[in-house]
Amino acid sequence: MLTPPDLPPVRQQHCRQSLRRELRARRRALTSQQQQQAARQLLARIRQAPAFMRARHIAFYLPNDGEIDPRPLYQWATSHGKTGYLPVLHPLHHGALWFVHYAAETPMQHNRFGIPEPQLKGWGQYRIHRRAPWALDMILMPLVGFDAQGGRLGMGGGFYDRTLAFTQQHPQRPRPLLVGLAHHCQQVDSLPLEHWDIPLDAIVTDQQWWDVQYPQTRHQASSSIV
Ligand SMILES: Nc1nc2c(c(=O)[nH]1)N(C=O)[C@@H](CNc1ccc(C(=O)N[C@@H](CCC(=O)O)C(=O)O)cc1)CN2
Numbered sequence: 001m002l003t004p005p006d007l008p009p010v011r012q013q014h015c016r017q018s019l020r021r022e023l024r025a026r027r028r029a030l031t032s033q034q035q036q037q038a039a040r041q042l043l044a045r046i047r048q049a050p051a052f053m054r055a056r057h058i059a060f061y062l063p064n065d066g067e068i069d070p071r072p073l074y075q076w077a078t079s080h081g082k083t084g085y086l087p088v089l090h091p092l093h094h095g096a097l098w099f100v101h102y103a104a105e106t107p108m109q110h111n112r113f114g115i116p117e118p119q120l121k122g123w124g125q126y127r128i129h130r131r132a133p134w135a136l137d138m139i140l141m142p143l144v145g146f147d148a149q150g151g152r153l154g155m156g157g158g159f160y161d162r163t164l165a166f167t168q169q170h171p172q173r174p175r176p177l178l179v180g181l182a183h184h185c186q187q188v189d190s191l192p193l194e195h196w197d198i199p200l201d202a203i204v205t206d207q208q209w210w211d212v213q214y215p216q217t218r219h220q221a222s223s224s225i226v
């Protein structure tokens with residue numbers, strides 16, 4: 001179920017869709033014990049990584065559709081002085097995300113995909129809790145699929161791609177480390193990188209941490225972060 005790079009675009013999109021379906025079914029099939037164990041292993045793997053230890057402002061997500069659960073990591077991070085944020089669907093810019101501070105007392109609402117996110121109240125109050133993506137130290141983003149070369153497949157909305165496009169347009173500006181999270185069973189041999197795909201710095205599963213090195217010709221080479 002791989003997508004050869006020389007297929008015409010429409011066929012490629014079709015392949016991405018069926019691969020997405022297959023990988024989503026695979027992660028949903030994990031039992032709650034397997035999910036809990038994966039979340040514990042993810043915590044153990046990430047919390048000791050120097051890049052994570054240095055990071056102070058970190059975007060997490062609330063698990064949906066069988067995604068690997070970063071909540072134990074969030075608990076650990078916030079009890080060690082770090083500040084956690086969640087993605088919120090941008091109220092005006094369709095297809096983009098805001099990152100909003102998240103704590104136990106944060107009022108939540110469900111977005112149109114049924115995922116809980118911090119409530120948008122007045123714009124004035126909201127601005128206090130929002131952090132620009134470039135001012136985050138690390139963004140942990142959920143993956144539907146990935147390959148060991150840094151290719152990634154998300155839910156298909158292009159939300160993270162649009163929100164993080166600035167990292168390609170202004171490569172010398174400050175930017176967060178982009179870390180994709182997935183279950184080990186979501187790995188495939190090879191995924192083509194689309195021109196809009198934002199390269200990740202690392203991919204972490206319950207079983208492994210990959211630093212992603214892109215060829216210079218394709219993307220800015222990313223430096224090793226652990
Ligand atoms: N936990 C989590 N939060 C997240 C994301 C995510 O992937 N995971 N997102 C990452 O982008 C954003 C939300 N994007 C999403 C995009 C599509 C679907 C989804 O379930 N799509 C359905 C179709 C639903 C519809 O169109 O009404 C589907 O594909 O079955 C969910 C979230 C922001 N928050």
Ligand SMILES: Nc1ncnc2c1ncn2[C@@H]1O[C@H](COP(=O)(O)OP(=O)(O)OP(=O)(O)O)[C@@H](O)[C@H]1O
Pocket residue numbers: 016152153154155156157158159160161162163165194196197
């Ligand atoms: N910077 C961008 N500007 C406009 N459209 C974009 C941008 N990035 C991605 N898109 C569009 O978003 C759609 C979904 O892209 P893709 O299939 O790569 O999503 P994804 O990477 O799986 O999702 P996500 O980024 O939310 O994890 C594509 O049709 C693409 O054209």
